[in-house]
Amino acid sequence: MFIGKVVGSLWATRKDEKLNGLKFLLIEKQRNEHEADPALVVAVDHVGAGIGESVLITTGSSGRLSFDGKSIPVDMVIVGIIDTVDYPKE
Amino acid sequence: MFIGKVVGSLWATRKDEKLNGLKFLLIEKQRNEHEADPALVVAVDHVGAGIGESVLITTGSSGRLSFDGKSIPVDMVIVGIIDTVDYPKE
Amino acid sequence: MFIGKVVGSLWATRKDEKLNGLKFLLIEKQRNEHEADPALVVAVDHVGAGIGESVLITTGSSGRLSFDGKSIPVDMVIVGIIDTVDYPKE
Amino acid sequence: MFIGKVVGSLWATRKDEKLNGLKFLLIEKQRNEHEADPALVVAVDHVGAGIGESVLITTGSSGRLSFDGKSIPVDMVIVGIIDTVDYPKE
Amino acid sequence: MFIGKVVGSLWATRKDEKLNGLKFLLIEKQRNEHEADPALVVAVDHVGAGIGESVLITTGSSGRLSFDGKSIPVDMVIVGIIDTVDYPKE
Numbered sequence: 462m463f464i465g466k467v468v469g470s471l472w473a474t475r476k477d478e479k480l481n482g483l484k485f486l487l488i489e490k491q492r493n494e495h496e497a498d499p500a501l502v503v504a505v506d507h508v509g510a511g512i513g514e515s516v517l518i519t520t521g522s523s524g525r526l527s528f529d530g531k532s533i534p535v536d537m538v539i540v541g542i543i544d545t546v547d548y549p550k551e
Numbered sequence: 552m553f554i555g556k557v558v559g560s561l562w563a564t565r566k567d568e569k570l571n572g573l574k575f576l577l578i579e580k581q582r583n584e585h586e587a588d589p590a591l592v593v594a595v596d597h598v599g600a601g602i603g604e605s606v607l608i609t610t611g612s613s614g615r616l617s618f619d620g621k622s623i624p625v626d627m628v629i630v631g632i633i634d635t636v637d638y639p640k641e
Numbered sequence: 642m643f644i645g646k647v648v649g650s651l652w653a654t655r656k657d658e659k660l661n662g663l664k665f666l667l668i669e670k671q672r673n674e675h676e677a678d679p680a681l682v683v684a685v686d687h688v689g690a691g692i693g694e695s696v697l698i699t700t701g702s703s704g705r706l707s708f709d710g711k712s713i714p715v716d717m718v719i720v721g722i723i724d725t726v727d728y729p730k731e
Numbered sequence: 732m733f734i735g736k737v738v739g740s741l742w743a744t745r746k747d748e749k750l751n752g753l754k755f756l757l758i759e760k761q762r763n764e765h766e767a768d769p770a771l772v773v774a775v776d777h778v779g780a781g782i783g784e785s786v787l788i789t790t791g792s793s794g795r796l797s798f799d800g801k802s803i804p805v806d807m808v809i810v811g812i813i814d815t816v817d818y819p820k821e
Numbered sequence: 822m823f824i825g826k827v828v829g830s831l832w833a834t835r836k837d838e839k840l841n842g843l844k845f846l847l848i849e850k851q852r853n854e855h856e857a858d859p860a861l862v863v864a865v866d867h868v869g870a871g872i873g874e875s876v877l878i879t880t881g882s883s884g885r886l887s888f889d890g891k892s893i894p895v896d897m898v899i900v901g902i903i904d905t906v907d908y909p910k911e
Contacts, residue, residue, distance in 0.1 A: 462665075462683040462717050464651070468639040471554070473607055475598055476631030477617050485552075485607070487636065492680040500582040503552040503607060508655055517653055517665070517683060522612050522702050523716040527657050530712070532620070534630050536613040537552050540714050541656030546667065549648040558819040561734070563787055565778055566811030567797050575732075575787070577816065590762040593732040593787060612792050622800070624810050626793035627732050642845075642863040642897050644831070672860040688835055697833055697845070697863060702882050703896040707837050710892070720894050721836030726847065729828040738909040741824070743877055745868055746901030747887050755822075755877070757906065770852040773822040773877060792882050802890070804900050806883040807822050 464491040464543060465518045467510050471503065479533050486510065486539065488518065494548040504537040517541035554581040554633065555608045557600050561593065569623050576600065576629065578608065584638040594627040607631035644671040644723065645698045647690050651683065659713050666690065666719065668698065674728040684717040697721035734761040734813065735788045737780050741773065749803050756780065756809065758788065764818040774807040787811035824851040824903065825878045827870050831863065839893050846870065846899065848878065854908040864897040877901035 469487035473480075484506040490498040507527045510516050516539045519527070524538035559577035563570075574596040580588035597617045600606050606629045609617070614628035649667035653660075664686040670678035687707045690696050696719045699707070704718035739757035743750075754776040760768040777797045780786050786809045789797070794808035829847035833840075844866040850858040867887045870876050876899045879887070884898035 462715060464681075464683060469637045471607070471636045472634045473631035474634050476607070477597060479616070480630060487638065496679065498680070499586065500588070501554070503554060507657060517651070517656065519714045520716050523705055523714050525613055526659070526712045526714040532616045534609045534613050534616040534628065535552060536609050536611055538714065540660060541653035544652045544654050546651040547649040548667065559817040561787070561816045562814045563811035564814050566787070567777060569796070570810060577818065589766065590768070591734075593734060615793055622796045624789045624793050624796040624808065625732060626790050642895060644861075644863060676859065678860070687837060697831070697836070699894045699896050701896055703885055703894050706839070706892045706894040718894065720840060721833035724832045724834050726831045727829045728847065739907040741877070741906045742904045743901035744904050746877070747867060749886070750900060757908070769856065770858070773824060795883055802886045804879045804883050804886040804898065805822060806879050806881055
């Protein structure tokens with residue numbers, strides 16, 4: 462799992478119908494308190510996250526479990542909205 | 552999941568027969584609005600994508616779910632054609 | 642699996658209810674005896690680990706097995722607290 | 732999935748008996764038309780590939796599906812021999 | 822799968838009880854004939870490997886199959902001891 466920041470969103474009209482109704486958000490991985498990964502990824506929102514929020518993301522078959530056993534082809538899911546991170550003191 | 556751009560295709564006559572009839576496309580990962588990953592990957596098309604289009608890609612066992620439980624040995628699947636991406640303002 | 646060091650923690654009030662009661666810790670991957678990866682990750686604790694401890698981490702669907710078949714959307718789990726590592730002599 | 736080139740092979744007499752009879756090949760990942768990844772990987776051949784050939788490789792639990800549900804501990808499988816790749820024009 | 826070299830070991834007294842009796846070894850990934858990855862990983866031994874030996878490693882849910890369907894939370898398993906690698910001639 463990793464900490465991400467919601468930085469954008471995307472739309473796809475033609476898609477696998479099992480993805481209908483899902484919200485796809487553009488995510489910036491937070492490498493640590495000071496640095497983000499320049500390579501963005503796409504996650505499906507499952508907790509009502511919005512632009513600018515810090516979120517917890519689960520990947521792979523584990524992420525899909527958020528959808529209670531439905532067979533949805535997603536491999537990155539926002540499973541929580543982060544209130545506070547206690548980063549190591551420097 | 553990540554955003555990719557279809558940049559080519561490939562043919563394989565001798566292959567696992569479970570792959571017969573599938574279309575294999577060469578994909579450039581979009582790291583962000585301005586940069587692509589130089590390492591190309593190969594994805595199976597499930598939505599009728601064509602060269603030059605921006606697509607949404609799901610990996611691993613999650614990608615396979617697009618084929619409704621068929622046991623196909625693919626680990627990267629195009630699950631949507633992207634209309635618009637709202638990248639972060641700079 | 643990899644060796645990590647617990648360096649912080651995080652709180653998320655709004656989250657997938659299947660994550661209720663779990664403890665999320667911030668992990669620094671130990672690349673070797675002298676170096677850590679600057680990109681932190683988040684793991685769920687299953688063995689009572691605390692800040693500063695060296696831990697063994699399992700990823701993906703394998704990590705979930707620590708929770709005995711419960712369908713919890715986590716992909717990184719602390720499965721042991723490390724007493725000693727015999728690093729290669731230099 | 733990715734494009735690889737078969738560059739060598741390996742032998743292991745003492746191994747998990749479920750791997751008996753399989754052919755292990757050393758693979759160079761082709762990053763694009765001009766570049767290969769210096770880190771080699773090992774894949775199991777399922778289509779009769781030979782040294783120097785360009786192959787299509789599937790990873791993880793998806794790769795195992797090539798062996799029709801047998802529980803074989805392999806995570807990288809050659810699923811096709813590539814005839815032609817249409818790389819992007821430059 | 823990848824080629825690794827056993828370079829050390831580790832002990833963890835407090836751990837998931839499903840890991841009892843397993844041997845955890847510190848592994849250096851061999852990128853090619855001349856180079857190793859500086860980031861070490863941890864694998865469970867299933868074939869009696871010892872320090873200094875060259876081994877074949879399977880990752881993820883595939884690696885677990887070495888343990889015949891037991892639900893053990895490990896994601897990297899030594900499945901063979903390598904006798905010879907035919908690296909590409911230079």
